[in-house]
Amino acid sequence: MVQDLFVSGIPYAEKALRTILVYMLVLVLLRVAGKRELAQLNTFDLVVTLLLSNVVQNAIIGSDVSVSGAAFGAAVLVGVNAVVVRLTARYERISKLLEGTATVLARNGRWLPAANGWHGMRPEDLEVAIRRQGGDGVADTALVTLEPGGTLVVSLNRKDQAADKSDIHALQEAIAELRRALAVSDET
Template identity: 75%
Template sequence: MWHDLSDSGITYAEKTLRTVAVYVLILVLLRLAGKRELAQVNSFDLVVMLLLSNVVQNAIIGPDNSFTGAAYGAAVLVATNAVFVRLAARYDRLGRLFEGRPTTLARDGRWLPAATGWRGMRREDLEVAIRRQGGDGVGDTAQVTLEPGGTLVVSLNEEDQSADKADVAALQAAIGDLRREIDGLRHGR
């Protein structure tokens, strides 16, 4: 039993090489698939992600079903990710290569069909993202951007933005002025 838990069947050097190679392959595939795959995971995308993880499992650990082999493969995968993330953060050019650039999907209250269509993004999903960020629809937006990591950033038109602390403070000050003016009128001043 203990032998089965620890016998890896392949060398740790091979396991390391396999893990890094599969990581780079998946990174390239996701980059080619586009940011939509990361932006709003729908049922189709979830199925692909789950199956993808299962498909590449044997490529990472090979015929190894041991606990130590799985633990080692997981550790190499996490370490590889940490290295790539730090490299992308340190070198802008490498970050753009791995993740791409922001993409404007809508401007001045109108969708940009070339940008949304090319990425396979449904407008219904994008409208939901706008509502989550305080707008009623694309007409309320100054710009909608798909960031490299897949995040949708909505910039609302100034008149459609929610009140902030400065707006509340200005209203409170105006109410205070009105109260003082009313009190002055009551007391004949």
């Protein structure tokens, strides 16, 4: 019984190969499924994500149920992921291949139906993203993009943007200038 805890049921080289192959398979599946899978997990996407890990588990572990085999497989998985992340950060071509590029969903206050339909984004979810970022609706936007990692980025029209630190600083400077001008006119 104790031996079953620490003796791998399959060779470590096979376990490493299985882990790498399944990692690549899941990476490709998620890439094909699209950025929406990462952006807006709805109930259906969550179920698929949870079941996906269970479906591929046996392909990784094979007949091995040992603790040492699990630890080795986990280490290989974390190591492969670290290498892939570093490669995508360093090489733009690999990043584009594995992660894709940003997709424009709206431009100049109008949705681009073809892009939204392709990614399966619901208009209601997109409108919520716009409201979270300070807009009232798509009419307030200059650009809405779905980034490779699944993040929705909303760029509001200049007139619809909230004040930032530089705007506040400019107002403070203008008020100070007015005060100086008033002080000079009061003296005369």
